[in-house]
Amino acid sequence: MNEIENNLPNLASGAVFFIFGATGDLARRKLFPAIYSLYREGKLGERFAVVGVARRPRTNDQFREDVTNSIGEFCRYKVEADTDWNDFVRHFEYKSLDINNVDGFRELDEQTKVLEHEFNIEGNRLFFLALAPELFGSVSQNLSKGGMLDSKGWHRLVIEKPFGYDLESAKKLNEQINEVFREEEIYRIDHYLGKEMVQNIEVIRFANAFFEPLWNKNHIANVQITLSETVGVEERGGYYDHAGALRDMGQNHILQLLTMIAMEPPSRMVAEDIRDEKVKVLRSLRAYATPEEVEANVVRGQYTTGALKGKDLPGYREEQSVNPESNTETYFAAKVSVDNFRWAGVPFYIRTGKRLPVKTTEVVVEFKRMPTNVYLGQKHNLEPNLLVIRVNPMEGIYVKINAKRPGSESEIQPLAMDFCQSCMVGINSPEAYERLIFDAARGDSTYFTRWDEVSSAWSFVDKIAEAWAANPTNIEHYPAGSWGPEKASELLANDGFHWWPVNGQDEDEVIWANK
Ligand SMILES: NC(=O)C1=CN([C@@H]2O[C@H](COP(=O)(O)OP(=O)(O)OC[C@H]3O[C@@H](n4cnc5c(N)ncnc54)[C@H](OP(=O)(O)O)[C@@H]3O)[C@@H](O)[C@H]2O)C=CC1
Numbered sequence: 001m002n003e004i005e006n007n008l009p010n011l012a013s014g015a016v017f018f019i020f021g022a023t024g025d026l027a028r029r030k031l032f033p034a035i036y037s038l039y040r041e042g043k044l045g046e047r048f049a050v051v052g053v054a055r056r057p058r059t060n061d062q063f064r065e066d067v068t069n070s071i072g073e074f075c076r077y078k079v080e081a082d083t084d085w086n087d088f089v090r091h092f093e094y095k096s097l098d099i100n101n102v103d104g105f106r107e108l109d110e111q112t113k114v115l116e117h118e119f120n121i122e123g124n125r126l127f128f129l130a131l132a133p134e135l136f137g138s139v140s141q142n143l144s145k146g147g148m149l150d151s152k153g154w155h156r157l158v159i160e161k162p163f164g165y166d167l168e169s170a171k172k173l174n175e176q177i178n179e180v181f182r183e184e185e186i187y188r189i190d191h192y193l194g195k196e197m198v199q200n201i202e203v204i205r206f207a208n209a210f211f212e213p214l215w216n217k218n219h220i221a222n223v224q225i226t227l228s229e230t231v232g233v234e235e236r237g238g239y240y241d242h243a244g245a246l247r248d249m250g251q252n253h254i255l256q257l258l259t260m261i262a263m264e265p266p267s268r269m270v271a272e273d274i275r276d277e278k279v280k281v282l283r284s285l286r287a288y289a290t291p292e293e294v295e296a297n298v299v300r301g302q303y304t305t306g307a308l309k310g311k312d313l314p315g316y317r318e319e320q321s322v323n324p325e326s327n328t329e330t331y332f333a334a335k336v337s338v339d340n341f342r343w344a345g346v347p348f349y350i351r352t353g354k355r356l357p358v359k360t361t362e363v364v365v366e367f368k369r370m371p372t373n374v375y376l377g378q379k380h381n382l383e384p385n386l387l388v389i390r391v392n393p394m395e396g397i398y399v400k401i402n403a404k405r406p407g408s409e410s411e412i413q414p415l416a417m418d419f420c421q422s423c424m425v426g427i428n429s430p431e432a433y434e435r436l437i438f439d440a441a442r443g444d445s446t447y448f449t450r451w452d453e454v455s456s457a458w459s460f461v462d463k464i465a466e467a468w469a470a471n472p473t474n475i476e477h478y479p480a481g482s483w484g485p486e487k488a489s490e491l492l493a494n495d496g497f498h499w500w501p502v503n504g505q506d507e508d509e510v511i512w513a514n515k
């Protein structure tokens, strides 16, 4: 248990959690269930209150019913029959408020003081913005004008992605927020950083003698990062058609994963030192200098009609709230170079897409091949060693090594030493939002993105977006249910590599230990 977990100085004096956007999808599917899990695990204690804020009218009782339904549907903990549910929901209240109405914030402040008195909370306030990004600036301004930041405890702003649309808009947003909150009070969420196996990357890398010494250009041939989804855009067509895969998943989740794989060991395992190392990676990304470089290194695609698991699926342009002539990408793949001493010459291949055949997040580190004819003086086509980190939905790691085929004299066969963490821990593994809400409440910003990370990521992504905007119809189409445009395979084939099958699928020749 580390120092922060031991002391919990920030939670000992209680806190009020404000969920702005309390009637929305994120609050219902992720935030209320996360708060309940934290409560069940005793991490919140009793000195807390949750105030849901949104425009539509709700009584406290109606709101508590919404919360109860959301937990029943989405929480990993089921409500036990002998629990007094009132003990939990009495901590929840609702305030109907339009973000643009300062008077509403003054009323909210009065309501909060009563709650703080009731639950013995010493003025600590955490504001979670589960709102459209256009509202982030106004909320922070009105929190200040409405007196919500005058309480004597700490104040923290937790902001959902997307943080801006490009570097320019992100800068403006940041300036607005900085008028009210200091950088150390801002917790920018990237929920991938709350995932168990993403947090495990540091440990796998820095706690194992047989990885770190090999973790460089001398031994690693390439790195592959895949975030594939089977879902389409569902009810979020309006937002997604404006954003696209590059902004929705690339600027944040994929680049964050890349930094965790590529960063140098931090001086100390503390938030600022870790984030210092991550931002150095982002600054080392080689920017594509021309539209031709973008064309050569980045593939974009959009799904058309297709089928998945026997079910016919519509094309992207037929989805709800999507422009029928849209050229928004639902897929992209890229070859990325990290120009520093450790990684010079090692390609990082990244890809993400909707309506792909499998839901998975996986990082494959492919090591350089051994010479083919050194083993017993005979010629063998040795497979490269792989380290595969499975993030989602299966959590675990496997290492692919070469070993003698049992019973044969010298035949060599790949063997996967497989550790499926989720098979062992199962649903007891905390969800990303549980960790992140808890971390924000206790003041640990390690797994939140600092402004220099966000701005460096936008600088890299903007070059791609600008090249695409200049040539919007230059997009590949792929059938829903396929692995995306063929050109994405060519990115690797040009370098003599190929995408490794995700989840170890189709690896018929591999012997799987532990299966
Ligand atoms: N849903 C998800 O899985 C994810 C969402 N996000 C991000 O989280 C944020 C919220 O997303 P999501 O929950 O899906 O969005 P929804 O559209 O479902 O919810 C938006 C919420 O904002 C409230 N709201 C809108 N305008 C105002 C206003 N003027 N004053 C007060 N409240 C207002 C709405 O309530 P009312 O209409 O009652 O005012 C509603 O509660 C977005 O930034 C999104 O990009 C990020 C990752 C995943």
Ligand SMILES: O=C1O[C@H](COP(=O)(O)O)[C@@H](O)[C@H](O)[C@H]1O
Binding pocket: 229, 248, 249, 361, 392
């Ligand atoms: O942030 C987002 O992430 C989800 C995928 O998250 P996961 O935890 O299920 O892998 C994606 O569907 C969504 O479009 C995006 O906004």
